[in-house]
Amino acid sequence: MKFLRLLLLFVFVQVSAQQGGMWIPSMLKGMNENEMKTLGMKITAEQIYSINKSNLKDAVPQFDGGCTAEVISDKGLILTNHHCGFDAIQNHSSVDHDYLTNGFWAYKMEDELPNKGMVVTFIIRIEDVTPKVLEGVSALPNEADKQKKIQENISTLNKTLPKEAWQENSIRTFYDGNQYILFVTETYKDIRLVGAPPSSIGKFGSDTDNWVWPRHTGDFSMFRIYADKNNRPAEYSTENVPYKPKYSLPISIKGVKENDFTMVMGYPGRTQEYLPSAAVDQIVNTLNPAKIAIRDAALKVQDGFMRKDNAIKIQYASKYAGVANYWKKWMGETKGLKKSNAVAMKQKFEKNFQEKVIKAGKQAEYGNLLADFDKNYTNIKDYALARDIFTEIALRNTEILTLGYKLYQLEQLYNNKGEQAFNDRRNNLINGLGDFYKDFNPNVDQKVFEQLMAFYSSNYPKQFLPAAYENLNAVSLANTVFTQSQLVSYDKIKVLLSGDSKTVLENINKDKGFEVIKTMADNYLKNVAPKYDEINLKNIATQRTYMKAILELSPKSARIFPDANSTLRVTYGKVKGYKPNDGVTYEPFTYLDGVIEKYVPGDYEFDVPKKLIDLYNAKDYGRYGASNGKMPLAFIATNHTTGGNSGSPAMDANGNLIGLNFDRVWEGTMSDIYYSPDICRNIMVDIRYVLFIVDKYAGAENLIKEMKIISPKMKK
Ligand code: ARG
């Protein structure tokens, strides 16, 4: 009887340990640590983050601004995703040295390839500085003054708070401006490419499989951090030496089971979990559909060219992947938000919120927030739509317009700052444009231009549409622009940009391509942006107060995590399958068998390298195969992740590396706005597959030797 009660209690605790949320590593003690232990974690919060001893956070830097990496050897070897290293791999590639297609492996340190501009940033210390940031703020009369004072305090504190000369202070805002946290960081600048599998492994399934489970992508690449003789950050130099980390992650190849505890540490970029229903409704029904349609058109054009021409494929691979990624994500997100009735769920939450406000007698302070949201989201709708259409068409997907916008800014700069500023910017521009034209194909862009200008003409809100683009013949405009504009080639634009400012400005204003972007940009900046900014500022202020109210009116035990903001976070959960639809169940694991099932010889997404097929046929998996005789490939869990978590380490209950995060499942991509533990899953490549590729496929034993690998039979 007593045993039964204990068992019941145990089961209850197991089930009630909640999941979801991205937590600040320095604040895990208490609720999070308890939950994590209930879920199976065997280490302590101190071992994840502390300022005194080396710990997990010392092995998890941000990778090149947008991704995460982890240190896996005491010689500064780091692991991240293939898609995070993709630009670097592409930059080192040419038709002759095609590392994208064939992979790249440095079998000696001398062969590692430097990457200009690439950085890796470690967190040294995290500290709540809210009182310091808010000093002298509450006394100020209005919102604008308060914000100004906050910004002043932040910039003073960044300069004055203690740090070493080679470190940076960076104060970031949490909970929409209700908390401020200081991060002391160290940024390493000499990062070299060590290894990447061929795209047919690292990007297997490409865009067809992107955001989808079951998955078979070996999405990893390896780099090495180099430091100066004192182990400090330094610009690239042949004198630099491999970085000696404070901590590097041991790697467990013991294998993963369903319901095992996992946690993921990394730098999630942006979530919007506390948006009101009015905002979610707008995303689902207005903004996402427009952005999806624009990218859909651009991608179809590029895909057509890439399939026919290998040189274009290399030129556009990285750009295409970037655009396709969020195109597809928005589709999954829209579907998921609809299916989970996110708008209705939010409305229910809001009703409840309103009741709490009344109960607490806080109507004066918080009673109008939801009505304000409703009003402002209604008012902002057309402006927000125009903004998204302009941004997607002119600043993101039509290359000639994106380039033209740089000239537009050059003209503005001249108008505001004069000759000297103009000259500096112009020279910078010319130098930087070489990279742009290397990957630019005017035939591709002309077709994109045609499609997107037609979209602009029929979908940009009528009240803002420039007269010149009403009933537009986009084909003929495209023709004129691409035959007459000087923006289509490096040689021509260099001529266009030469001479004194007066000549240049006169000439660019005669250019047909420039004329288009100038019309669009003038229109946007005069008719849309000011009003958008005005209403958006109101929404930001309302959101801050709303967040404050949510924090204040929720019980102490409530799990309210701050939205992602590209700072280091911990999320945890369990390895788990899911049921996306009636009658369908997904298992949490995939194997190399699935690669062979999906194999389409010669296909640009589903080709498989011969050597991998041979290893599969021979079942030559070395010590990395699973106990069922198969080669594990990927797995999913309930960790709450988002863009920026790519490359994040997935760790077991002991903090050993077991996988590499790289994606989420289609049905759960809505987790940026609404997380549901039923269907939101992150996707990780099993570390055993990574090591199998490095060791058995590439024969890079030099790298395996650097790592600390925990095998099933070894005692830890
Ligand atoms: N969806 C993943 C993330 O958001 C992977 C993207 C890279 N892969 C691709 N096929 N575009 O970054």
Ligand code: ASP
């Ligand atoms: N693939 C994403 C990344 O690059 C991760 C995600 O959005 O789940 O960060």
